[in-house]
Amino acid sequence: MPELPDVEGFRQVLESCAKGRVIRGVDVRDAGVLHGVDARRLRDALEGRRFGTPERHGKWLLARTGGPTLVLHFGMTGRLVCGRADDPVEAHDRVLFTLGGGRQLRFRDQRKLQGLWLAHDEADIDRLLGRQGPDALAVDRGEFEAVLASRRGALKTALTDQSVLAGLGNLLADEILWRARLRPDRPARDLAQTDRRRLYSEMRRTLRSSVSAGCVPPRDSWLTGHRDDRDPQCPRCGTGLRRSRMGGRGTVWCPRCQPDG
Numbered sequence: 193m194p195e196l197p198d199v200e201g202f203r204q205v206l207e208s209c210a211k212g213r214v215i216r217g218v219d220v221r222d223a224g225v226l227h228g229v230d231a232r233r234l235r236d237a238l239e240g241r242r243f244g245t246p247e248r249h250g251k252w253l254l255a256r257t258g259g260p261t262l263v264l265h266f267g268m269t270g271r272l273v274c275g276r277a278d279d280p281v282e283a284h285d286r287v288l289f290t291l292g293g294g295r296q297l298r299f300r301d302q303r304k305l306q307g308l309w310l311a312h313d314e315a316d317i318d319r320l321l322g323r324q325g326p327d328a329l330a331v332d333r334g335e336f337e338a339v340l341a342s343r344r345g346a347l348k349t350a351l352t353d354q355s356v357l358a359g360l361g362n363l364l365a366d367e368i369l370w371r372a373r374l375r376p377d378r379p380a381r382d383l384a385q386t387d388r389r390r391l392y393s394e395m396r397r398t399l400r401s402s403v404s405a406g407c408v409p410p411r412d413s414w415l416t417g418h419r420d421d422r423d424p425q426c427p428r429c430g431t432g433l434r435r436s437r438m439g440g441r442g443t444v445w446c447p448r449c450q451p452d453g
Contacts, residue, residue: 196359250358
């Protein structure tokens with residue numbers, strides 16, 4: 193599932209492919225990915241407009257045009273692809289944006305769990321993103337500590353709740369908690385200040401590395417690199433990793449590196 197680093201990569205694709213280019217055509221091949229707008233209204237709103245500088249908040253991407261804003265969420269399998277207008281169309285290419293200079297931006301998505309919205313003004317954007325918490329890459333330490341201290345429930349549940357912190361998903365949350373040596377089922381509001389500060393620092397380090405890689409990288413030195421092994425072992429201490437479920441999510445952690453209390 194795309195998390196913050198993946199969506200930041202899609203933002204970079206959008207910027208390098210489309211920024212400053214006029215939208216010559218909008219070809220909706222599958223209207224099932226459109227929300228609150230039909231194919232004709234999407235075409236009428238965007239054709240002739242010019243893409244500006246895109247923005248990202250959490251897992252959402254805002255493609256501004258100086259008028260309406262195209263808002264994208266990638267669900268589990270969505271992505272943006274930049275190519276040429278004469279490239280063969282693939283089975284899961286749902287919407288094609290033909291741009292000036294012969295370029296084409298494609299929204300490609302196999303499972304179609306989210307998709308595209310059209311926001312006519314800032315009020316529309318606020319309605320779509322209004323329940324999102326601060327962006328995990330932009331939040332400062334004080335705000336991060338405050339939102340955690342106010343949350344009931346488990347630490348991992350708080351980190352993956354988009355209304356608390358926008359952008360973290362399953363892989364990132366497990367990786368960050370492992371690095372910070374905190375059990376995922378610890379109560380979020382019971383952390384000591386030193387724990388919250390360490391968690392914030394490890395989140396920043398993990399996000400920076402992941403954004404550079406364009407994903408949460410499955411490196412040998414990372415928990416992510418071992419979570420799907422048949423007999424997974426902690427890359428730090430060699431202890432067998434534990435698997436559990438929290439909030440319906442598969443959770444991986446090390447009982448030695450992430451002890452109780």
